[in-house]
Amino acid sequence: MHVNEAEFLQGISGFLGSYYVTLAVLNGIAALYVWERLEKSRLALVWLALAVFFLALSPLAFSGDSRMMGIISVPGSIRNLVNVVMGIPWAYSTGTLVFLSLLYFFRKFFVKPVVAWSGLNAALLLMGLSITNPSFATIVTKPDNVPIVGLVFLLGFFTWLGANKAVTNDQRMKQGLEPTEKMNSEKILVWPDLVYTELICMIALTALLLVWGILLQAPLEEPASSVKTPNPSKAPWYFLGLQEMLVYYDPWMAGVVLPSLIIFGLMAIPFIDFNKQGNGYYTIEQRKFAYLTFQFGFLVLWVTLIVLGTFLRGPNWNFFGPYEIWDPHKVEALNNIDLSEYFWVIGLERALPSAPAGAGAIEQIGYIILRELPGILLLAGYLLVMPPLMAMTVFRKFFFRMGFLRFMLLANLLLFMMLLPIKMVLRWTVNLKYIIHIDEYFLNF
Amino acid sequence: MPPLGEVIRNSQIWKSIFRHPMPTDRRNRIVVMLTNFFLHLHPVSVKKQGIALSFTWCMGGVTFFLFLVETITGVLLMFYYRPTIEWAYNDILALRDVMSLGIMREIHRWGAHAMVITVWLHMYRVFLTGSYKPPREFNWVVGVILLLLTLLLSFTGYLLPWDQLAIWAITVGSNMARATPFLGHEGPGAAILTVGGIDMITDASDARFGLLGARFVGEETLNRFYVLHCIALPLAAALLLAIHFWRVRKDGGISAAM
Numbered sequence: 001m002h003v004n005e006a007e008f009l010q011g012i013s014g015f016l017g018s019y020y021v022t023l024a025v026l027n028g029i030a031a032l033y034v035w036e037r038l039e040k041s042r043l044a045l046v047w048l049a050l051a052v053f054f055l056a057l058s059p060l061a062f063s064g065d066s067r068m069m070g071i072i073s074v075p076g077s078i079r080n081l082v083n084v085v086m087g088i089p090w091a092y093s094t095g096t097l098v099f100l101s102l103l104y105f106f107r108k109f110f111v112k113p114v115v116a117w118s119g120l121n122a123a124l125l126l127m128g129l130s131i132t133n134p135s136f137a138t139i140v141t142k143p144d145n146v147p148i149v150g151l152v153f154l155l156g157f158f159t160w161l162g163a164n165k166a167v168t169n170d171q172r173m174k175q176g177l178e179p180t181e182k183m184n185s186e187k188i189l190v191w192p193d194l195v196y197t198e199l200i201c202m203i204a205l206t207a208l209l210l211v212w213g214i215l216l217q218a219p220l221e222e223p224a225s226s227v228k229t230p231n232p233s234k235a236p237w238y239f240l241g242l243q244e245m246l247v248y249y250d251p252w253m254a255g256v257v258l259p260s261l262i263i264f265g266l267m268a269i270p271f272i273d274f275n276k277q278g279n280g281y282y283t284i285e286q287r288k289f290a291y292l293t294f295q296f297g298f299l300v301l302w303v304t305l306i307v308l309g310t311f312l313r314g315p316n317w318n319f320f321g322p323y324e325i326w327d328p329h330k331v332e333a334l335n336n337i338d339l340s341e342y343f344w345v346i347g348l349e350r351a352l353p354s355a356p357a358g359a360g361a362i363e364q365i366g367y368i369i370l371r372e373l374p375g376i377l378l379l380a381g382y383l384l385v386m387p388p389l390m391a392m393t394v395f396r397k398f399f400f401r402m403g404f405l406r407f408m409l410l411a412n413l414l415l416f417m418m419l420l421p422i423k424m425v426l427r428w429t430v431n432l433k434y435i436i437h438i439d440e441y442f443l444n445f
Numbered sequence: 446m447p448p449l450g451e452v453i454r455n456s457q458i459w460k461s462i463f464r465h466p467m468p469t470d471r472r473n474r475i476v477v478m479l480t481n482f483f484l485h486l487h488p489v490s491v492k493k494q495g496i497a498l499s500f501t502w503c504m505g506g507v508t509f510f511l512f513l514v515e516t517i518t519g520v521l522l523m524f525y526y527r528p529t530i531e532w533a534y535n536d537i538l539a540l541r542d543v544m545s546l547g548i549m550r551e552i553h554r555w556g557a558h559a560m561v562i563t564v565w566l567h568m569y570r571v572f573l574t575g576s577y578k579p580p581r582e583f584n585w586v587v588g589v590i591l592l593l594l595t596l597l598l599s600f601t602g603y604l605l606p607w608d609q610l611a612i613w614a615i616t617v618g619s620n621m622a623r624a625t626p627f628l629g630h631e632g633p634g635a636a637i638l639t640v641g642g643i644d645m646i647t648d649a650s651d652a653r654f655g656l657l658g659a660r661f662v663g664e665e666t667l668n669r670f671y672v673l674h675c676i677a678l679p680l681a682a683a684l685l686l687a688i689h690f691w692r693v694r695k696d697g698g699i700s701a702a703m
């Protein structure tokens with residue numbers, strides 16, 4: 001990568017220059033809109049200034065010259081800092097969780113269009129400043145990864161849009177008004193209103209797909225070879241969240257049990273959610289628990305893990321910072337310890353129980369169970385004690401309103417969902433490998 | 446001589462297809478919705494809110510449109526592509542380098558990625574507006590199956606170019622199946638399933654074998670995934686889509702119409 005850095009910069013200069021011109025145009029349009037429609041001249045000037053700023057960056061980018069490009073890059077010291085900080089195992093996941101929580105708690109602030117537009121500009125600028133880094137560029141512009149960049153921005157936009165409408169509705173409903181969705185109950189004919197919207201959508205989408213197809217060639221690597229294993233070997237991007245779970249759980253959990261439970265859990269949502277409010281309009285206040293649980297599952301446990309698996313996992317599934325070169329020889333010390341070892345060897349200072357030579361099958365199983373007893377008890381406790389405990393404490397109201405079956409379904413799905421973050425935290429804090437480790441029967445948990 | 450448009454619209458052929466005048470007045474705008482096969486997917490009138498872009502994000506519609514794009518480009522690709530080890534890779538190569546409509550492959554691939562994204566966004570919207578609540582519980586369940594089918598369609602299609610990207614992605618993905626509890630030869634509990642000391646679940650009889658048609662991703666897998674991708678899964682999706690749309694209407698239209 002480093003040898004032909006100049007060549008690399010030359011290669012992306014055209015793209016990056018057009019990128020900044022596009023950003024300038026976008027902000028120009030925003031300025032015009034704010035000026036004409038909202039009649040806020042001061043704000044319009046801000047966006048206009050930003051447009052000029054982006055326009056000024058574009059010749060630097062178009063030049064392709066490494067000194068000029070240096071000006072419009074994230075400085076090396078910050079890049080290193082980001083790599084180091086993100087290299088801390090818990091930093092990425094905890095960081096996104098904290099970030100999303102902040103967005104949630106201060107949603108009244110973040111749903112303002114001005115704030116959102118500033119945030120979008122900041123994110124796009126950061127992308128631009130980062131893309132001059134070869135490591136970052138290689139991974140982000142890999143054709144099959146481009147959709148994920150799109151996904152992140154689309155999700156950001158729609159999460160914002162949904163929250164914006166929810167906050168408006170929540171404020172209205174607090175004042176005893178109906179949600180905005182109900183104000184507009186006028187009936188209109190499908191022809192022409194809906195039919196034409198659909199037609200325009202179809203034409204726009206066809207155009208988009210054509211442009212996308214012309215600009216970006218579909219990837220085709222070398223012919224398949226069952227002897228040359230690429231490193232890293234990655235599943236298609238939409239399954240990378242599952243592949244990331246393999247770090248914490250064995251394939252039977254990460255690849256079979258948990259995905260099945262995700263599908264099952266999704267199907268169960270309408271039958272668990274007994275809340276009659278919030279049907280057919282955006283709201284957060286009226287269904288906080290459902291909202292937060294879904295967002296935690298979707299944004300935190302699904303989408304951020306996909307982003308992690310796609311952009312930050314390199315050879316040997318090692319973690320690499322966004323600006324770090326994917327070095328296949330990077331070694332990560334793996335000294336993870338089983339719970340049984342913690343209990344018997346470290347806690348009680350004795351050897352792991354193991355069957356004497358020549359023991360029968362039953363005896364061997366007995367010893368295995370003894371060896372793994374701490375983990376088995378812990379897991380059984382988690383799955384058996386937690387539901388009644390939840391029913392008696394935090395979920396008391398839910399329990400009475402939902403009835404036994406519904407509540408058990410909810411509790412168990414929640415407990416299984418939390419297995420992943422729990423294991424993550426245990427791995428980061430005490431290097432826990434398996435809670436139950438029975439290699440003899442492929443039963444590692 | 447009357448204008449050409451009028452001549453066409455007054456011809457017997459036109460009238461045999463469209464049995465009513467242009468939908469320019471209220472009556473005919475209703476009639477068109479009732480008499481056109483494609484349009485009758487829709488009701489005649491809807492609440493304004495129900496079709497507001499900012500409410501539905503049009504994501505269900507976009508997903509369906511992408512499904513249609515995938516069907517059309519997919520059929521075109523099937524004319525060229527042969528699902529065998531000798532030809533698969535070369536055919537894709539030819540699509541890229543020499544075929545004049547080779548861009549169909551690009552559209553098919555990016556459309557597939559886009560469809561995965563839009564189906565998630567659609568689900569997200571349905572969740573955020575609480576549209577899965579009664580009476581729409583069942584349609585949400587149908588939707589979840591459609592989501593699964595979308596992912597499986599994309600996954601099976603990923604193998605077909607038969608390049609390094611393809612076989613290793615499918616290898617990583619399908620390796621999970623060998624750890625299926627009881628049904629995978631490296632899954633917990635499989636060792637219990639023995640008859641007279643002979644293992645029932647081996648690497649040649651487990652869930653992964655069923656998926657791949659072999660012990661590893663090979664010729665049989667290509668065939669199996671091809672059939673799934675081009676026939677079985679699209680048919681299943683089409684059936685469920687029909688149910689999905691039918692239920693949207695039977696459940697009272699898009700939820701904001703409440």
Ligand code: HEM
Nearest residue numbers: 501505506508509568576584585588589591592698699700
């Ligand atoms: C191939 C995939 C899918 C297609 C083509 C599709 C298409 C559609 C369309 C066109 C609508 C009309 C309203 C709208 O556009 O929002 C709709 C409504 C609906 N969809 Fe889907 N859908 C798909 C997958 C899903 C999934 C994954 C879910 C949920 C898990 C889902 C649940 C629903 C529900 C509950 C409604 C009724 C919403 C309401 O009344 O507001 N669908 N779908």
